Structures are given as structure tokens and as C-alpha cells.
Amino acid sequence: MKNKNIVQSSPAFCKKNVIFASSMSTRCKFAIFFMIISMLWSCSEPLQLEYSKEQEWLLECELTPSKRIEAKLVSLGNFNNIESGSIIENAVIDLGTDTDLAFRFQYDARNKIYFIPLETYKIDPSIPYTIKAYRFNGDTAPLEAKTKIPVGQKLVFTSNPKLTDAIVNGTKRKTIQLNLSIPTANKDQGFFRLLAYRKIFKKVDQGGEITFEPTGETELLEFGGNDAEPLAFHQSAMDGAVLFDINRVDKNNFELRFNTASSISEDDHFETIFYTLEALAESSYRYKLAKSKQIKAQLYGNSDPVINYRNMTNGYGYLGACNPVSDSISFE
Amino acid sequence: MRKIFNILLIIFVCSDSILAQQTPQDTRVSYRCVNKPLPVVLKELSKETGVNIVFSESKINSTKTVTIGATNELLVDVVKVICEPFKLTYQIIGGNIAIVSQKFEGLNEQFTLSGYLRSKEGGEALPYAAVYLADRSAGVFCNEDGFYALKLKRGNHNVVFSYVGYNEDTLQLFLGRDTTVNMRLGTSNQITEIIVEEDLTRTTERYGETYFSTDRIANAMMFAGEADVLRAINSTSGVSTASDGFGGLSVRGGNYDQNLILYDGVPVQNTGHAFGFISIFNSSIIQDSRLIKGGFPARYGGRLSSILDIKTRDGNNQHYQGELSLSTIASRAVVEGPIIKDKASFLLSYRRTFADPWIKELSRYIIESGDGKGETSYHFSDFNGKLSFWIGRRHQLSFSYYNGGDDLRSDASTDKTSFGARYNSRDINEQKWGNQLASVHLHSQLGKNVFSRLIAYSSKWESDAYFFDRNAVDSAAVVEDIYAADYKVSKLDMQGLRWDLDLQLNRNHLFRFGAGYVKNSFTPGFISITNVNTGPIFPEVITKDEISLLANSNSYGSSELTAYFEEEFNAGQNVLFNLGVHGSQFKYGTTTYTSAQPRASMNINGQKTWFNLSAAMLRQYHQALSDNGLGFPSDQWITASKYILPADGFNANTSLGFLLSKSSSVVIGAYYKSMKNIISLGEGEALQITGGEEWQKLIPRGEGKAYGVEAGFQWSHPKAEFEINATYGKANRQFEDLNNGESYLYKYDRTYMTNTSLSLKTGEKSRMNVFFTYQKGSNVSLPTGGIIVREQNGQKYIYPVFEGKNNYRFPAFIRLDVGFTFNSKSKIGEHRIFVGIYNVLNRKNPVYLDISRNNFDLNVYEINKVSIFPVLPSLSYTLAIGK
Known part of the structure; x- marks a missing residue:
């Protein structure tokens, strides 16, 4: 099944065509055929991507007071290949405030997730946090993001x-x-x-x-x-x-x-x-x-x-x- | 022949009155004098004619004298001439002539020159023709019915009547009273040989408007042999489409639904046959069209970006004539002639594709060669009819009718077994769309300076689209039957009444007023059903009837009351202002929206330069909900409601033009526009419209901005015309609910565009046209990677990563067209053959991205860029009979 993601339909003209026979004179048939072929012809060709973000990292982490801090790190795959992309293991991920990096994530190989044990650190709602994930070779700037813990609200x-x-x-x-x-x-x-x-x-x-x-x-x-x-x-x-x-x-x-x-x-x-x-x-x-x-x-x-x-x-x-x-x- | 008057200086200080008996206006006199004081002359004239002439000697310059010789001239003319050097004039009060200062000259000293401009051959009106004094001290454009009214002082005037493609005519007249002059301009010999010497003062954008005469349309590059007004418009600065006319026009960064398109005054919602490649407007019957991109006069309203006003011509009221045409795509016939000579005429035209048998055969062959069965059929047709009646000299009644549409049907299926696995597929596509327009016009000259237009109209737009898609496999490994059905309907029914009144107050003031009422009925509907069965293949189809019932489409009514006034006045020094307000009140159920939209423009028109500055507030109550802004016929037209706010816009525009020589000009301009409350489909939403109002709440609304500069150069020569224009502009959109609230490039932000056209006379009866366009690519959303999600059970999914909306720019759009036109005459009539090659470079300009999942592996995405036309030869033959 071909589900179109961008447009409702492609025009009827979007068909590639070939010659057919008819009983008309060859010259006339050929002239008309040539025009119609051109009219009906539409070209659909695979897009040669000029850039791809495959192998870029994706890091997900949400901080919740009183919950264990967890982070998931994967590399992006190709949208055309389900076997692409991978879970990044053995990366260095740090969590800290703007001024004082305090904690390094551990890796849970069984669940393929990074974490900071609850007994090691609990989220303090009053301070902002920064997360950094360093690439192995160190020659690329680390992934980095900041957040603040919102105040819990009563309904x-x-x-x-x-x-x-x-x-x-x-x-x-x-x-x-x-x-x-x-x-x-x-x-x-x-x-x-x-x-x-x-x-x-x-x-x-x-x-x-x-x-x-x-x-x-x-x-x-x-x-x-x-x-x-x-x-x-x-x-x-x-x-x-x-x-x-x-x-x-x-x-x-x-x-x-x-x-x-x-x-x-x-x-x-x-x-x-x-x-x-x-x-x-x-x-x-x-x-x-x-x-x-x-x-x-x-x-x-x-x-x-x-x-x-x-x-x-x-x-x-x-x-x-x-x-x-x-x-x-x-x-x- | 009027005598030559020599007027010398005379000094007088006296006051006198002379009794007389005769009527001053009709009195004629023969009189001669040399170097006599004016009071003496006036007394002698009074004595000679018996007309009482009243004057004050203290007001007369005593150092000047009068020398005059007149034979059997009107007394008032003689008095006018001898008073002129003294800065005096006259008024007729009762049976007397009163000599007064020119500064006290009353309104009765200005007279109205008015009438209609029509073509000599067919008698059809010449809308927007120019009527002006030879010294360019005063002038007006005709209205859309060819009516003009020019206030002028008493005296001799050389009045020029000018219309593109017609011989210019100059009339010398003495204007001593309100005068009606109906002119009939003839086509020049050059025109019949397809040589058009465009009047540069009209084709350049003096008023933020671009005119497209019949010849300009005919000489624009043809697509598949069809002359097309929208293609001509698409070659102007600031106008773009997705590709090859596909998807409607984007004017200066606006959406395609923001163009007010009037066809004989009737609003048209969708202008495209064949998804927009060919416009619905039959070029054979278009009289005149103009595109307004800025400086919107107050008489127009309802859209944010542009106005395209297309007028069809009246049928020939002198003799019968016709036209037959056959092109690569369509055949066309036009018949017209008098019903009563000079009093009534008819015009009928019909156009239809003739390629449908070929498409059917071709598609059948293609499908069968893939072990399937089925076929595709497609055709479009349109019919225009117009009856025109001239009632007396001052009224014209006309009836216009248009009915046209497209019909596309495709049904292809396969059912085959291979290596023990059975594959079954079915692909059905049925789409119909079309317009039906009907109108009655009554155009009247109510007085010397008053013109009225009354129009009652009906405009219906209807589109429905049905898709069914099945892919099933039954094998040892997989048993899966996936099918989807979509149904879309969009109907818009408008019935309106509009009255416009033009009042030429004096030579410097034109007042326009108008009011209208329109009742709208909208019927949008969309339903999409997807089903996945893991059982054996059961090749049933969800039929169009079945799914359309589920769509449960409702009609939504609304009404709009509009009124405007517009004052166009000449402030002197060739400075013309146009000020006005367009007001509207819109009702949807209990929801009412009211707006007053001020409009202002200033034009300074010199002999060789002109300058324009304008600003306008605009409001739009109807918008199209479009799939990624591409502009398909199946887009949903929806009305403002409780939940969908009307879109508001501001538009500012300036341009500066130079006439470099008699045959060349340059225009540069800049524009800025902003838009609020424009709508779009939400991300990831296939908005189901199945009755009620809940769906209306799910439509994101946002803002847009566009700005840029444009420049154009034109050169015209009897043997060649050359035009080049360029646009540098930016357009963006910002929706709180799209693109994470960030601003993004509008799909048709092409940033830079240039169009070049050359029309060259290659022989006595032949002409070559070359058109070249370069445009930066349009913008689309392109995934740059995929998030691979691995479930605990081993199942994997891919979610494409889109970094930003319209984050990818297609390669530049480049197209070169070449065409040759050959004309000849025979006893039968005039023959015209067009041979052309569209997209000579065979460049595959992409129109849109097709992002699909693989047929057999839903977790694999395929991205294809789709281009429509490679090199396309075209041919058309036209036979004009009786012209």
C-alpha cells in the first residue's frame, strides 16, 4: 500500500507511458502519439539527499522530582532503513547545574538506558539543570540542553x-x-x-x-x-x-x-x-x-x-x- | 475654419451695461477690430448682436487691447477668446452675458465630454481605454464598460482616445456644452499581422496594476498550443506557481486562495483545468484583464493578495464571425454575431479536450502491460455564452454564462499469483470539479457624469474526489489486506447582487460608490478510512456512494454585506489620489464580523516618470484549507465562523517608473504585506470533516509576512518586443501550532525570480516567441533521518525526523520555451498555426515531494520528487472566419 504523506493525490498525468498501436496512418499516429506521450509524462525520481542526519545522536531525558533520573541515547537512522540507527552505549552523560556539573549517568545494559540512582541524587525543584552527552572521539561539541523544574500545580x-x-x-x-x-x-x-x-x-x-x-x-x-x-x-x-x-x-x-x-x-x-x-x-x-x-x-x-x-x-x-x-x- | 484671433492690450476703467434682446448662446456675429480696448469691443459686440453684455471696467486690465476678426462665429466663442488674455471669462445669466474673473468661473464653465469607446469592427466595449488631452493635462481611463466621462473647461481640446492593439484616434473639438462622443476605434493593420506595439504607458505598472490585452495574452508563451491569461500573468514579476501553473497563483508571497478572481464581475473559486495547467478562461473571448498586486481600490474586497479582473468581450454586433481552433490539448469553437445590428449580439464558445480516447487507450495498455486491468479517462470542457443588448445610447444589458469542469476517472487492479503468493491490488481515483457562473449586468449612463453598473450573479463551485487503494498479499509468511478509502467534497454556492455608481464630479474628482450583498453556502467534507485485515484477501471495495454517506457533509451558510466609497481626485501637478473605504459585515449564524478597510494610493504621473505609493487594509472571509498549500481542486473552501476568524491583511506598495524612450521603460517597485488569521491543516492531521462544527476548532491559524522588490524593463519595436522582470522577495508564515511555533519559509518563497520574453517578427506573416524563466526552488518539508524505535517484542518502527517545516529547497526552476506563429489569409478566413516546444531544456523541475511508504514494507519510506512536464512539443491551428 502506498500512503501518500504529502498530497492527497498525484495527478492522473503522473504515469509513465509507452507506445500503443492504432489503425491510423503511421505519420499521423506518431505525431499525435508523441504529443500525448509528452503531455502525460511525469517524472518521479528518487530524491538524492544532499544532506542526511544519520548517525546524529538523539537524547531524551525528563527530570521528575522523587523519580530516578533516566536518559535514553540513540543514533538517528535512515528513514529508509529500519536496520539503521543504534542504541549508543558507553557514552558519557553528565547532569548538573550551570555552574557545577555534579553527576554522571550510569548505563543499565539490560534495559539499555542511562540513569542516576535515586539514592545518589534526587532532583531539586529549585535549581536549573543542564545535560551534556559527549561523543566518543571528543572532537565534536557535546549534545547539550537545559531545563527548569516547573512548580507542581493543584487542580x-x-x-x-x-x-x-x-x-x-x-x-x-x-x-x-x-x-x-x-x-x-x-x-x-x-x-x-x-x-x-x-x-x-x-x-x-x-x-x-x-x-x-x-x-x-x-x-x-x-x-x-x-x-x-x-x-x-x-x-x-x-x-x-x-x-x-x-x-x-x-x-x-x-x-x-x-x-x-x-x-x-x-x-x-x-x-x-x-x-x-x-x-x-x-x-x-x-x-x-x-x-x-x-x-x-x-x-x-x-x-x-x-x-x-x-x-x-x-x-x-x-x-x-x-x-x-x-x-x-x-x-x- | 475658425478665424485667427490676435489679442492685444487695452486699458479700460468704466462700468456699463448694454441692453439687448437676443439669446446669447445662439447668437452669431461677424466682427473685426484692431487694437481696441476690451470695454469698447464688448460694447460694440453687444450693440451689434443685441445681447446684453455686463462687465466691470475696474476689473479689466487697461494696458491691453484687442485685435480680432470673426465671421459668423458664435458670440460666446468670440467673447471667450477676447476675454482669455485678460484672465476673464463669461457666464450666461438669464439672457445676459456677464464678464467675470476666471477664478470665479462657475461649474457651468466646465463641461463633460463623455461616451463609450467601442471597437469599430465588433462594437464591443473597450474597458480601461485611455482618454486624455494631447498635452496630458487631463485624462481618464474608461471604466470596465468602455464608458468615460472627462470634465473639461470650455474651449478647444485635442482629445486622444487610446487602447492597446487599436489605432489611436485624436479628436479636435470645441467644448462649449456637455457633449457625448461615442468613439469606435479600429484595429491597426499591424495587429492583424500579430504585431503589437504595446502602449508602454499602459503595460507598465503605473497604478500597481498590470493590463493584459487580448494580444498580450495571445503573444505570451503558449502551453500545449493554448493561449492562456493565467500563463501570461505568471510571467509577471512577483507571481509564481508550484510549477507550470500547477496549484494556482501565488502573488507576492500570498496563498493561492487570496486572489480575488472576477470573471465578468463574478467571483471564481478555482481557475484551473487539468489541476491548473490550463486556466478555465477561454482566451478567444477575453476582452481585457488586469492584475492588481498593490494599491487596491476600495471597490474591491474579500481577498488579501491580489485582484484579477477578467472581462469577456461582447459579441460582434455588426456581422457574424467565428473561430475554430485545434491544439494539442483541446479543440475550441467561437461563434458570434448580431441579433439586431447595432442593438444586440451574441457570443458562444465551447472548448473540450479531445485527448480522452488516447488517454484511455494509452492507460489501458500501460496497465495491461503490468498484468493488470483497467483504464484512466480524463476530459475537461467549458462553455461560455453572452448576450448583449444596447438599449438606446445609454444602457447595456448583458447575460453571461459559464459552465466548465473536469472529470478524471481511473480504475486499475491486479490479481496475480507468484511463487505461491497471491497479490491483489486495486487503485480507484475519481475526481470531478467545475464552476458554474451566471450573471445579469445592467450598465447605464444615468446622466452626463454618472454611470451605474448593476450585477446579479450566481457562482457555484463543486469538487468531489474519491480514492480507494488496496494492497493485499496472501502467502505462507504473510496474510495481510490493507485498504484505504478517502472521500473529499467541497461546494461553494454564492448568490450576489452588487451595484456600483461612478460619478465624475468635475475634471478633478471622480467619486465611486457601491454596495453589495452575497449569500454563501459552503459544503466541505472529508473522510478517510484505513483498514488492516490479517485474514485472507476479500477484495471488496468501499464504494464512493458508501463513503460519501459516511462523510455526512453539512452545508454552512453565511452572508456578507459590503459597501464602499472611493474618491479619485487630481490634486494638480499630475498628482492623483485615490482614497476610499471598503466596509463589510459578515454573518455566520449568530456570529457577526464587521470591518472597515481604508485604502489610499497616490500616483504622480509625469511625462517620463511616474511614481506610485499605496496602502490598503484587507479582509478575507473565505479560505481554502489546502494540503500543504499546493492548491488542488479537492481543497476545502470554508467560511469564517465562530471558530474560524476572518483573515486580515495589510498591504503597502510603491513603484517608480521611467520612460527611457518612446519604446522602452523601466519600473522598480517594492511591496510589503502582512496577514493574520490565515489557516492551514494541522501537522499530522487528516482533518476529518463529517458534519457539525467540531472540526472547525481543529484548524490552526497563524500569521504571514511577505516583502520584496521588483524591477521590470520593456522595449517595444515594430519588429520586436522584449521584456524582462525580476523579483527578490521573502515570504514566511508563523503558526502557534505548526513548526513548534517557529516562523518558517512559505512554500512559494522563491526568493529570486526572473522572467524574460522576446517576441520577434521573423517575416511578414510569422513571429517567434521565446520565454525563459529562472526561479529559486520552492520549499518542502524533507525528513533528514529516522528515529528507529525498538519495542520489547522486537518490533521496530521508523519515525521520520523532520527538522523544520519547508526546510528543504528544491533545485531552481528553469524553463525555456520557444514558439513560432504563422499567419495567413485565404478565402475562407485567417489561419494561424502555432508550433512550439515547451521546456526546451527538458529540465525536470520538481513540483512536489511524494513521501510514501513502501508497498511491501510499511516501515520503509520512499521519497521521490515529482516533476510534471519534460520537453513538450505543441501545435495549434486556428481558423478565424469573418474577421
Whole structure:
């Protein structure tokens, strides 16, 4: 299958042609044929790339207070060769502040990831960080990026959540309307990721008395839209969470709708929404947004390409930061 | 023959009145005198004629005398002549002649010279023809109906009537009252031999406008033997396309949907047959067209970048004539003639591709040679009809109709077994698009200085595109059936009424006013379905009917009320101002947008130099949602709404021109434009438009800027014409939701462009045309690497890395065309043969990038640059009968 990524269609003229026979006189046939051949002919030839970023490094690292610091380092491959590109091992990666490089990453060969043990260092939300990844030969400038840890923000519900029946993609679901506010958000720290879920219960009949007991399973609530500025919200294709920019909505009153992933049977019970609001550094927000769009774009043939985000100099990838706050709210 | 008057100095200090009985305007007199004081002469004239002449001796210079000899001349003419050296004039008050100072000369001392300019042969109007005094102290351009109104002082005037491709005519007249002069200009002999001596004062961009006469279009380089107004426009500075006309026009860094294209006053949404390679405008019936790239007059509105105003001609109201034409691509017929001689005429034209049988046979052969079956068919056609009625001397009623469209169908399938594996594929492509335009025009001369145009119109645009693509394999290793179906529809239906009024207040003031109402209905729709089955091949097709039902396309209504006023006034010293405001109120449901867009331009026109400075605020309510800005017929035209804001623009323009000699000129200019709230498809989004309004919220909006300088040189000689122009410009876009919010180069930022054309008379009846263009390549988004993701289960994926939007510039676009035109006459009529070679250098100029996944390995991407036309010979034959 040939999914075109740039244009909806190529013209009908885009066919290479060959001669056919007809019953006309040879001279006439040839003249007309020659003209039509030229008219129909379009040339499609492989683009000889004048530059390629194959072998460039890509470093991904997101700092989260109280979590182990991890980084992933790979080399870019050729978009035309799935066997290209590789995981970079034995690289030197340092994390530090602007003035004082403090920690060197270790390499976990089994999980193919770089890390700094939690017991070695915990992220201090009050200081900026710099990451540097040095190439082996040392004659190339290291990959470098900076970030600040955003302040964790609390979600404020301006009214009680509303639960209504809805039909989504032909199936019966429940829609939860949340009216929200993040009053302490500001222009510099306005990027968020919201993950909402519910716990699955099972119905238990105890001698005629019906109770609901948690099964230990959870269900992610799907982002279901917003009336104000939907472009401010994006459902991540990576984890189903909602990425949003509070600067594009009224931070004191905005609405979000979520749908249950499945219909709720009578045996089920839904009374509380659990959520995690992650305050993101802008780099984290943009990187996740672009990556999510790119994953989604795989589903469609006809779309403009997604432009990758990076805040890494001398290479690709990002150094981001995230500060989560978790809580729950129950329906009345 | 008028007598020669010699006027000498006489001194008078007295006050007197002479009673008389006769009507002054009709009175004639024979009178002679030598060196007499003016008061004496006036008294003698009064006595001689019996007309009461009133004057104040204290106002008359006593050092001058009068010498005059007149035989049977009008008294008022004699009085006018003898008073002139004294800076005096006269007014007729009741039955008297009052001698007054020239500075108190009232409005009744200015008279209107007005009328229509038409062609001598066919009687059709000559829009925008020039009418001016030979000393160039005053002048006007005709309006689009060939009507002019020139306010002049009483007296003798040499009035020049000029129109490109026609013999210039000079009329000597004494203007003593409002006068109507309807002129019929004849075509020059040279023109019939295809020698065009373009009037440089009109072809250069004096007013930020470029005119394209019929001959200029005909002499522009032809594509496949078809003369084309859009190709002529594409050869001017600041105008570019993706390639070979493909994808519409980008004017000075604007989107293709930002051009207001009027065809006989009716807005047209899409101007291309064959994806834009050939315009829908049949060059045989175009009277005049002009492109406005800057200095937008207030009477135009609704687009941000340019105005292309195309007028079709009226049918010949003198005699019947016709034209038959056969070119590489299309055949064409035009018939016209009088319904009632001088009173009514008709014009009919029809054009159609004749290549469809060949395309079908050819495609069938190609498909079958690949072990498949199926065929491709394509054709386009258009019909124009115009009825024109001249009602009295002051009214013209006309009906115009256009209907044209394209139809492309392709269905190819294969089903073969090889090495135990079965491969099945199906590729269906059905696209139809077209315009239907209808209008009624009533053009009236309401008074000596007042002209009215009333137009009621309907403009319909409809496009639908259906694609189905299946690739399936059933083998021991893989069983997979992947298919995708897309359906796109875009309809735009406009019904409007517009009234324009031109009022020539006096020789220095032209006031225009107008109002209009248009009702719009938009029907966009897009649905894309992709499915992957891992079961056995089940070669069903999602049909067009099935998928179009899923698209569930809604119609969205809107309306727009517009009004404008425009004042064009001559401030003296050849300085002309045009000031105005274009206002609009747009309604979509309960959402209303209102705007007032001021427009201003200043033109200084000297004998050999001219200067123009202009600025305009603009607003656009309709935009096309385009795939990567390429401009396909399947693009969605959408209206401003609650969620889609109208686009706003600012445009500033300046130019300076020099007439180097009678036959050569140079123009240099600069422009700047900014745009807000322009729209685009989102990255990675295949925006599904399936009813409702939710999709409208997902359209990113952003800003754009473009600026640059342009220069042009023209040289014209009876045997040759040469033109070269160059543009250096930048254009960029910035969307919060595209390219990570960073500014990026607009697709058609070509930075540098130059066009050169030479038209050379090679014999009495032959001419050679050469056209060369060099343009820096357009910009596309190109992946520079891939992120290889390895899942725990060993599965791998590639995500192409795009560093930035439009980060790659194609190689330069270079094209050289050569053509020869041969003319001859026979008893049947005039014959014209064009033989040409398009893209002589056979340069493969890329149009777009095709980034696709490999048919058999979805994790492998292939990038191809697609160019359309290599070297292309073309041939056309035209027979004009009765011309």
C-alpha cells in the first residue's frame, strides 16, 4: 500500500507511458502519439539527499522530582532503513547545574538506558539543570540542553463533576464534565499533562446486601473534547493523557470532558475520578506533543508532516521536566 | 475654419451695461477690430448682436487691447477668446452675458465630454481605454464598460482616445456644452499581422496594476498550443506557481486562495483545468484583464493578495464571425454575431479536450502491460455564452454564462499469483470539479457624469474526489489486506447582487460608490478510512456512494454585506489620489464580523516618470484549507465562523517608473504585506470533516509576512518586443501550532525570480516567441533521518525526523520555451498555426515531494520528487472566419 504523506493525490498525468498501436496512418499516429506521450509524462525520481542526519545522536531525558533520573541515547537512522540507527552505549552523560556539573549517568545494559540512582541524587525543584552527552572521539561539541523544574500545580474544581450518558463512536459511554481552574499557573509555567482514570469495581452480593469492591484494575478516561479552544488540548497518543497549554484558555475557568473507555454496566460502580496533573517544562510539552502527533500521523496517509521538537543543541531530543500532583474527586 | 484671433492690450476703467434682446448662446456675429480696448469691443459686440453684455471696467486690465476678426462665429466663442488674455471669462445669466474673473468661473464653465469607446469592427466595449488631452493635462481611463466621462473647461481640446492593439484616434473639438462622443476605434493593420506595439504607458505598472490585452495574452508563451491569461500573468514579476501553473497563483508571497478572481464581475473559486495547467478562461473571448498586486481600490474586497479582473468581450454586433481552433490539448469553437445590428449580439464558445480516447487507450495498455486491468479517462470542457443588448445610447444589458469542469476517472487492479503468493491490488481515483457562473449586468449612463453598473450573479463551485487503494498479499509468511478509502467534497454556492455608481464630479474628482450583498453556502467534507485485515484477501471495495454517506457533509451558510466609497481626485501637478473605504459585515449564524478597510494610493504621473505609493487594509472571509498549500481542486473552501476568524491583511506598495524612450521603460517597485488569521491543516492531521462544527476548532491559524522588490524593463519595436522582470522577495508564515511555533519559509518563497520574453517578427506573416524563466526552488518539508524505535517484542518502527517545516529547497526552476506563429489569409478566413516546444531544456523541475511508504514494507519510506512536464512539443491551428 502506498500512503501518500504529502498530497492527497498525484495527478492522473503522473504515469509513465509507452507506445500503443492504432489503425491510423503511421505519420499521423506518431505525431499525435508523441504529443500525448509528452503531455502525460511525469517524472518521479528518487530524491538524492544532499544532506542526511544519520548517525546524529538523539537524547531524551525528563527530570521528575522523587523519580530516578533516566536518559535514553540513540543514533538517528535512515528513514529508509529500519536496520539503521543504534542504541549508543558507553557514552558519557553528565547532569548538573550551570555552574557545577555534579553527576554522571550510569548505563543499565539490560534495559539499555542511562540513569542516576535515586539514592545518589534526587532532583531539586529549585535549581536549573543542564545535560551534556559527549561523543566518543571528543572532537565534536557535546549534545547539550537545559531545563527548569516547573512548580507542581493543584487542580481546582470550580463545580462538581457532572456524569451523563453519551454515545461515543456508536457505543454507550459515560461522559464526565469537569469545570476546572489552575489559579496558580502562570505564563512561564503553563504547560500540563492531565491523566484521569477510574477504578474498576465489582458488584458483590453479601446475603442480599449489594456492595462494590475494587478489582484493583483502573481504566483510563479518554479525553472527550472542550468547547473553548480545542487546539489547546491534545490527547496524547503515547499514554492517553491530555496535554494542554493553560495560556490558551481561561486558567480560572475551563472545561474538560472525559469519556469512559467502555460502557458502565450495572455491575460496575463509578463514584470517584482519580487524576494526576503534571506541570511540564515547555520542552517536555512540545516534545510530547510532536511525538504524539507523529504517532497519530501513522494512522493517516494524508497529512502534513509533523515537525520534531528539540531543545538539544548539537543533536536531537530534549531535556524536559515534570512535576506531578495527584488527587481525586468524587461525584456528589 | 475658425478665424485667427490676435489679442492685444487695452486699458479700460468704466462700468456699463448694454441692453439687448437676443439669446446669447445662439447668437452669431461677424466682427473685426484692431487694437481696441476690451470695454469698447464688448460694447460694440453687444450693440451689434443685441445681447446684453455686463462687465466691470475696474476689473479689466487697461494696458491691453484687442485685435480680432470673426465671421459668423458664435458670440460666446468670440467673447471667450477676447476675454482669455485678460484672465476673464463669461457666464450666461438669464439672457445676459456677464464678464467675470476666471477664478470665479462657475461649474457651468466646465463641461463633460463623455461616451463609450467601442471597437469599430465588433462594437464591443473597450474597458480601461485611455482618454486624455494631447498635452496630458487631463485624462481618464474608461471604466470596465468602455464608458468615460472627462470634465473639461470650455474651449478647444485635442482629445486622444487610446487602447492597446487599436489605432489611436485624436479628436479636435470645441467644448462649449456637455457633449457625448461615442468613439469606435479600429484595429491597426499591424495587429492583424500579430504585431503589437504595446502602449508602454499602459503595460507598465503605473497604478500597481498590470493590463493584459487580448494580444498580450495571445503573444505570451503558449502551453500545449493554448493561449492562456493565467500563463501570461505568471510571467509577471512577483507571481509564481508550484510549477507550470500547477496549484494556482501565488502573488507576492500570498496563498493561492487570496486572489480575488472576477470573471465578468463574478467571483471564481478555482481557475484551473487539468489541476491548473490550463486556466478555465477561454482566451478567444477575453476582452481585457488586469492584475492588481498593490494599491487596491476600495471597490474591491474579500481577498488579501491580489485582484484579477477578467472581462469577456461582447459579441460582434455588426456581422457574424467565428473561430475554430485545434491544439494539442483541446479543440475550441467561437461563434458570434448580431441579433439586431447595432442593438444586440451574441457570443458562444465551447472548448473540450479531445485527448480522452488516447488517454484511455494509452492507460489501458500501460496497465495491461503490468498484468493488470483497467483504464484512466480524463476530459475537461467549458462553455461560455453572452448576450448583449444596447438599449438606446445609454444602457447595456448583458447575460453571461459559464459552465466548465473536469472529470478524471481511473480504475486499475491486479490479481496475480507468484511463487505461491497471491497479490491483489486495486487503485480507484475519481475526481470531478467545475464552476458554474451566471450573471445579469445592467450598465447605464444615468446622466452626463454618472454611470451605474448593476450585477446579479450566481457562482457555484463543486469538487468531489474519491480514492480507494488496496494492497493485499496472501502467502505462507504473510496474510495481510490493507485498504484505504478517502472521500473529499467541497461546494461553494454564492448568490450576489452588487451595484456600483461612478460619478465624475468635475475634471478633478471622480467619486465611486457601491454596495453589495452575497449569500454563501459552503459544503466541505472529508473522510478517510484505513483498514488492516490479517485474514485472507476479500477484495471488496468501499464504494464512493458508501463513503460519501459516511462523510455526512453539512452545508454552512453565511452572508456578507459590503459597501464602499472611493474618491479619485487630481490634486494638480499630475498628482492623483485615490482614497476610499471598503466596509463589510459578515454573518455566520449568530456570529457577526464587521470591518472597515481604508485604502489610499497616490500616483504622480509625469511625462517620463511616474511614481506610485499605496496602502490598503484587507479582509478575507473565505479560505481554502489546502494540503500543504499546493492548491488542488479537492481543497476545502470554508467560511469564517465562530471558530474560524476572518483573515486580515495589510498591504503597502510603491513603484517608480521611467520612460527611457518612446519604446522602452523601466519600473522598480517594492511591496510589503502582512496577514493574520490565515489557516492551514494541522501537522499530522487528516482533518476529518463529517458534519457539525467540531472540526472547525481543529484548524490552526497563524500569521504571514511577505516583502520584496521588483524591477521590470520593456522595449517595444515594430519588429520586436522584449521584456524582462525580476523579483527578490521573502515570504514566511508563523503558526502557534505548526513548526513548534517557529516562523518558517512559505512554500512559494522563491526568493529570486526572473522572467524574460522576446517576441520577434521573423517575416511578414510569422513571429517567434521565446520565454525563459529562472526561479529559486520552492520549499518542502524533507525528513533528514529516522528515529528507529525498538519495542520489547522486537518490533521496530521508523519515525521520520523532520527538522523544520519547508526546510528543504528544491533545485531552481528553469524553463525555456520557444514558439513560432504563422499567419495567413485565404478565402475562407485567417489561419494561424502555432508550433512550439515547451521546456526546451527538458529540465525536470520538481513540483512536489511524494513521501510514501513502501508497498511491501510499511516501515520503509520512499521519497521521490515529482516533476510534471519534460520537453513538450505543441501545435495549434486556428481558423478565424469573418474577421
